[in-house]
Amino acid sequence: MVRLAPDGRELDRRVVGTAELAVHVAERQQAEPGARWVWHDTARRYPAMLDAGVRVGRCHDLRLCHAILSTSSSVARAADLRAATQWDAVAAPEGPTGDALFTLADDPAARSGPPEGIDEALAEFARQRAAIAGAADPRRLEILCAAESAGALIAAELRHAGLPWDAAVHEDILIAELGRRPAAGGLPARVAELAAAVRAQLRDPQANLDSPAKLLRSLHRIDIPARTTAKWELRDFDHPVIELLLEYKRLHRLLTANGWAWLAEWVHDGRFRPVYIPAGVVTGRWAASGGGALQIPRQLREAMRADSGWRLVVADVAQLEPRVLAAMARDLALAESARGHDLYAGIVERGAVAERHEAKVAMLGAMYGATTGDSGRLVPRLRRTYPRAMELVDAAARAGENGEQVSTWLGRTSPPASAGWRARQASAAGEGASAADRDRARRAAGDRGRFTRNFVVQGTAAEWALAWLGEVRARLARLDPVPTAEAAPRSGAAFARVPHLAFFLHDELIVHTPARHAEAVAEIVREAAQAAASLLFGDFPIDFPLDLHISRTGAKG
Structure with a gap:
């Protein structure tokens, strides 16, 4: 245990055993209520303290802050941080465009974790302090690192305290929705009845309703040319099987995601204690x-x-996200539409669109890059009414399409374009490029533009x-x-x-x-x-x- 001065100088050092740590922390916080604890990884250090009844006021999580600072475009000199690869989390797997917007950026089961020594921690803390001090806007990165570290404390506390959960009420809901709990390997009565009704409409008693590919083939055989089994697409078809199938999918999802097996595994002693991963998505x-x-259904x-x-x-x-967009862009018109009431109603009042649902479609289209259908028709109206906000997301999209990185308000930076993405662009620009090469490159550029367009808003939110x-x-x-x-x-x-x-x-x-x-x-x-x-x-x-x-x-x- 090392005690540091505000300027980073080491004041004293002592050895504290694991069993003594919680007591020492409690005593230190009593003496210095504003003390900030610097450690390798909150997820590893903090739970044992909570078990001992000790809460930490403030901390600096070296692992989480390393992930921010070593990749932030706001940090002018990050070479030392990037070289300290022992502090890196496992990288997120790439999506189809090489950019993992909605995938886990850190799997605790897959990483060995940062080094545990005091001297290694002190060296990393010094690197991080220097990175922040030399950044283009140190205050923003200080806020981001403090907020990320507080989030790590909160994630551990949420798991420790748990969410009060009544298992009997949960089971009553399952019975009302699904029917009585089935014998091992069977389906509840209502789910089984729906499955039979769907198969009858498909004219296929052996149809596999839980495999998207096989279900699509069954739908095609009865002249429903769906491209996916997504709810939003299936609703476009007028056929008696559709409502039955959607209800089956809803109930089957409830059974598999939050049914009796989930209840037995995750709810104990009147508490639901999930495992949260701060910054588990690349946007933060x-x-x-x-x-x-993060997926508890409304009925539960x-x-x-x-x-x-x-x-x-x-x-x-x-x-939340449209309001954040207004603030980032300093768009007073959009902020005025949001003030004091429903933002989408405010957009209608300003005359950008005629109805609330159009305002929602248009705003989501602007933030997520939709270019067809109602979104494609309505987004240009937002550009005329809220040019500052729309230019912010449009500029982020252009940067992504060009292979550039973008950053959130406080300085979290998007991942660089993948090697595969750059190879597609290079191939399309070559002398022997085919029309197919250019089409693939355009699609990849568009996908990356949609990624960066949303990154800046979702990350700041x-x-x-x-x-x-x-x-x-x-x-x-x-x-x-x-x-x-x-x-x-x-x-x-x-x-x-x-x-x-x-x-x-x-x-x-x-x-x-x-x-x-x-x-x-x-x-x-x-x-x-x-x-x-x-x-x-x-x-x-x-x-x-x-x-x-x-x-x-x-x-x-």
């Missing part, structure tokens, strides 16, 4: 490597149940969400613990008597709180949203309104 969004916390939210005498404060942000989470966490820590008689012991010693974060999903959070603190917690959550906006965007006039309620359950109205 979180992922989950166990439990599927009734099973999210606060303990007796406690409440859930549930809050999510309306239209993830930064705002981290700032929101961190601010909520810090303010909750100031509330007084309740008496032991009102405790929720299943949340663990560190959280049994205090309000605490219990769930997070991109633009939504849930706090589990003693009922006596519920109103104060709701106000904290509201104030923290605006504090996050001020931290990132200064005095730019953008608001982040919340859909917020206090309830015994996590169900939304």
Whole structure:
């Protein structure tokens, strides 16, 4: 254990055994409440402290910050960081265009982790401090590293405390939706009945409904020329099998993703404890490597149940990404459309489009690069009404199409174009290039442009969400613990008597709180949203309104 001065000088060093670490941390924080702990990897260090009832106020996660700083285009001199490859996480697998926007950037099971020695950690911390100090905008990278590190603490705390979950309510929902739990290897009655009805419509009693390729062949045999089995495409066909098939797919998904097997594996002692991965997506969004916390279906939210005498404060942000886009672009017109009400309704009021659903389609098309159908028709109207916002995403798309990298508001930088992508572009530019070569290169460039277009917005939205989470966490820590008689012991010693974060999903959070603190917690959550906006965007006039309620359950109205 090394104690450092604010300028990085080593003040003293002592050996602290693993068994003593939690006690030492508690004592140190009592003496210095604002102390920041620098360590290799929060996911490895922090859970044992939580088990001992010790919460850490602030930390600097060297592994997560290395991933940001070693690849950030804002860092002028990153050679030393890049050379320290022992701190690298396992790279994300490439998607079809060589850019993994929605894949895990770090698989804990696949990496050996950063080196554990004190001197190695000190050297890496010095490299990171130098990188930030020499960056084009040090303050933004400081905020990003602080927010990322706070997120790592929160991820460990969410797993430790768990989300209150009523297994009996969950099972009642499964029975109501699917039918009684089947014998081993069988299907619940309602799912089996739907499968039989679908096969009858397909005129194929052996049709495989769970293999997309085989299902497509069955659909083609009854003259449904679908290209995929996606819900949005199947709905375009007028045939009695479609509604039956979509209902079968919905129920089968519920059974396989959150059925009885999931309940037995992931819910214990009244808590759902998933495994979160901070920055598990290259944009900085979180992922989950166990439990599927980011894909809980709406019908199961009734099973999210606060303990007796406690409440859930549930809050999510309306239209987070378009609001972030307005702030990044400094687009006052779009910010005005968002102020005080539904942003899509504001777009209609400004005359860009005629109806709310058109506003949503157009905005999503602008951020995700849709060029056909309704999006292709409506996006040009947004360009006329909100030129600053549209130019920001259009410029990001052009950069991607040219093989360049883009960065979020705080400085997280997109991955470079893959070798395969560059080879396709080079092949298309060669003298002997065929029409097929050029077509492949154009498609690859378009795919990469859509990737970078969304990277800047989704990544900055993830930064705002981290700032929101961190601010909520810090303010909750100031509330007084309740008496032991009102405790929720299943949340663990560190959280049994205090309000605490219990769930997070991109633009939504849930706090589990003693009922006596519920109103104060709701106000904290509201104030923290605006504090996050001020931290990132200064005095730019953008608001982040919340859909917020206090309830015994996590169900939304």
